[in-house]
Amino acid sequence: MTEPAIEMIGVDKFFGDFQVLKGIDLTVQRGEKVVICGPSGSGKSTVVRCINRLESHQAGTIRLNGETVTDSGAIRSDVGMVFQQFNLFPHLTVLENLTLGPIKALGLSRKEAEIRARKYLERVRIPEQADKKPSHLSGGQQQRVAIARSLCMEPQLMLFDEPTSALDPEMISEVLDVMTELALDGMTMVVVTHEMGFARKVADQMVFMDAGEIVESGTPAAFFDAPKSERCRLFLSQILKH
């Protein structure tokens, strides 16, 4: 029997007195792609940040591959994370951004790490940018470098926190294309995004959050064509209008 990649059971999270997550239950099977959407402040980013321990939760259980995560445990390097603001290291070249984790955390030699880095740069289709500093790349290129940086750790699971929200419109598709390819390769993915075209194409499960709760979840077909809740209908009508 294979354990699910992620299991969240009754997860509560507070910032001070404010409850950001209220009893979150979410199961992600291996190889499954889950898209989380919802209005801003609904707690969707906090869900992915709790999964890889950038945030702690106050109640409930989170299991990764059947293993319960705790606050004392280190952030897992087998969980990749892509941020809205890329968070590339500006003082390092693209190649150094990619090799830092494999060399320091995985103990690869510089040579092995560079071979791996070039492989993933190829995969996100910017091998020629290896020696540039991130500030010399476009937003879309920077985000693809960030994806490659995560892939260099060869994670079992990738989390995306609004990966295209900080991008100019013409650069969104180049990032989504890379993510779609990753999905087709069988990567387990949890994606917070408002890109509904991408969601419809890639997602196995849609999750709609509002005010710290999962309001609705289901297959994309059911979710887009027949949303059950009023809040979800309203949200979809607002973001699909244009």
Added chain:
Amino acid sequence: MRLFILFAALLALSACGSGQVWGWYVIDPRTAQGWTNVRFLISGMGATILLSVLAAAISMSVGLIVALPGLSDRRGWRLVNRVYVEFIRSIPLLPMLFWVFYGLPIIFRSFGLNIPIDAFWGAVITLAISDSAFTAEIYRAGIQSIARGQSEAAQTIGLNYWQTMRHVILPQALRRILPPLANQFIYIVKMSAFASVIGMQELTRRANELVVTEYRPLEIYSLLIVEYLVLVLIISFFVRWLERRMGSDERAA
């Protein structure tokens, strides 16, 4: 700049004009006695430089060690940082120098330790510790100025706390805090003059000793000021060069 030139010209004028006010003979390198005096004054340079460099190096190391707990999520650690910074930076340099030079050996002896503190080490310790409270705050500000996303990204690719500091945060922070750190170094060079009061043979002490025998304070202290000016200008040039090399002068992307 123009004002400075005017001021320098006035000084020079008064030097040639009224022989009663100025008596440059005392440090005139063309005469045997003047040359001996100049060499005597300049011979304090090595001690001032060694003292400053050592004190700055210790201050920058201690400052970093003190700054890190100040950035912790835990209150206890932050308190350690606060107490150190507030306590050390409230002590004026001169009383601290007396305390270290005259008082610390007594404490050592009470523990049965026979560690003599000479003027040089007394000055190094005092300058370093006193300054470390300030460098600690510079480090803290510099590290805090690096966006949180940087350390989060470092954590998600498996780096631990020290690796994150060493490879991601500090290289970026150092580039930003180089100008204020250079300020502190210049400050140390100037404050090293206080070491003269506990008898350390550095620039100011040499000047004081010469004044006592030659009775020409105006000329001798003028030269002393020029000596510090030259030292500080050399440091400034070096720091500018370092800034260019590290890219501190670039605007953030």
